[in-house]
Amino acid sequence: MDDKDRKIVEILMKNARASFTEIADALGLSESTIRKRVRQLEESGVIRRYTTIIDPAKLGYNTVAIVGLDVEPSQFLEAADAMSRLDEVRWVATSTGDHMIMAEIWTRDGKELGRLISEKIGRIEGVHRICPAIILEMIKG
Template sequence: PYTEIAKRLNLSESTVRKRVQALVEEGVIRRFTIEVEPSRLGLRTVAIIGVDVDPPRLLEVAQRLSQLHEARWVATSTGDHMIMMEVWISDGRALTRLISERIGRIEGVKRVCPAIILEKLKG
């Protein structure tokens, strides 16, 4: 990867490697990762879900949601919903079951507001 970056920036590979290493040491780069195409794994439905909870249970519910294997990320937030999460799942029927049988049954959950992603344009 350093070679490709170096070519694009018209720099030497060693310069790129040193700069990246410095960014890692400074904590600017926290990790290196891969990007997965969920549909290639049979996960054809991606949804962002807003979850409203009883305030005293906020962190407890967020922790429980983060344990769901379908959850890509879970965050507490301000705004329309107290918790936001992204899930990858096989289809709409499976999403309905996830919401009704698992998320909705977590003690403290008051409301679940899913939004299915139609097309990802960036990120």
């Protein structure tokens, strides 16, 4: 991956809908060159997918939380997998630091988040501590 590839990736990170022509114009390269480079970036796994950033509140999800889970080490992967199967969970990551599993959750309100934590997440085998942090305002993302 060279500087041109990095610039292509930067443009696509800002606007996944940027056309090959727009990228070519911005970098002073031909459209066919951009097309080939993007294909190579996709095939090599640098670009895994194209996505859209959604405003959860506009879809009625007024409570967004980042939730940290502490789990029994022997049930770590099973708990992460169980979290990934919950509809309200947008992403799940394993981590080091304060919590072994981190997840982003969207719910309609705080009451729904509380129910999700007590009725679903709290019942996942191996989970012994749930630490939700409600997002007040997204500054960058």
